Amino acid sequence: MSNELIDFFIVSIALLGIGIYGLSVKRNAIRMLFAVEIIINAANLNLVAFARFLPHSGGQTLALFSIAIAAAEVAVGLALIIVAYRMYKNVDIAEFRSLKG
Amino acid sequence: MVDATFLALSVLTIGSAIAALELRSLIYGSIALMGALAGVAGFFLLLDSPFVAMFQIAVYVGSIAVLILFTVMLVRRELIFIKVEDPKRRYAGIGLMLVLMVGLGSLIIDSGLKSVTTDEPPVDFRLIGEDFLTYYWPALVLMALILAGSVTGALVLARREDVADEQRTD
Incomplete structure (x- = not known):
């Protein structure tokens, strides 16, 4: 294998940085969800990279769990965004003054 | 040394991730997010983990991205294109991103991880x-x-x- 562990690590750090930039700058709720997805993918990339270089199957198993939980998180997050959109007619998180039902 | 496939995949993944956050339209943004997730699946293939790669494509590219696309379509049209952000906050965010990348990157490059390579067969x-x-x-x-x-x-x-x-x- 010509690629080293550190190459994958650096791509993962770049994705993490982009995700944190998105989370701190964007105010659109859907864009913030994009940023969270990018961060989760950076973490998964690390898990699988370490699993390949150890080599051990545990990292891949954990990555599969992580992908499934991320799917659940996106479903709930999008439902919350839709509810908030219905209440405030906006997806800007600064407009979500109160989340009372 | 990295090979050409790795370089192409990194450009695709990081470029699409930036595009997902920066494109004006949320619809194009979610399609770019799909590209970034597919790029990560490509990295999984490079890491000899075809099962995780297929799972990634099925769950992320197949379902999550489509779910996000449908949610974007439920939102009013003018909100998809609106862009509310403080320029000051934007520069602060770019600074935070660069500090994080350079800090973590130099930490990792200085560590012993640099010499880690493997000749062992991939995990079945x-x-x-x-x-x-x-x-x-x-x-x-x-x-x-x-x-x-x-x-x-x-x-x-x-x-x-x-x-x-x-x-x-x-």
């Missing part, structure tokens, strides 16, 4: 199935319950009571 994906059904079975059951609970919760949250009442009176 059958082992993952064995892991799931032996050591990790309680976690697997728990994960299934969490997934079912979250999907039910999402449906309950997004339900419109006024529409349901109308249907009942018909």
Whole structure:
């Protein structure tokens, strides 16, 4: 294998940085969800990279769990965004003054 | 040294991730997010983990991205294109990103990880199935319950009571 562990690590750090930039700058709720997805993918990339270089199957198993939980998180997050959109007619998180039902 | 496939995949992944956050339209943004997730699946293939790569494509590119696309289409049209952000906050965010990347990057490059390479054969994906059904079975059951609970919760949250009442009176 010509690629080293550190190459994958650096791509993962770049994705993490982009995700944190998105989370701190964007105010659109859907864009913030994009940023969270990018961060989760950076973490998964690390898990699988370490699993390949150890080599051990545990990292891949954990990555599969992580992908499934991320799917659940996106479903709930999008439902919350839709509810908030219905209440405030906006997806800007600064407009979500109160989340009372 | 990295090969050409790796370089192409990194450009695709990082470029699409930036595009997902920066493109004006949310619809193009979610399509770019799809590209970034597919790029990560490509990295999984490079890491000899075809099973995780297929899972990534099925779950992320196949379902999550489509779910996001449909949610974007439910939002009013002018909100898809609107861009509200403080320029000061934007520069602060770019600074934070650069500090984080340079800090973590230099930390990692200085560490002993640089020399890690492997000549060992990749892990057989059958082992993952064995892991799931032996050591990790309680976690697997728990994960299934969490997934079912979250999907039910999402449906309950997004339900419109006024529409349901109308249907009942018909």
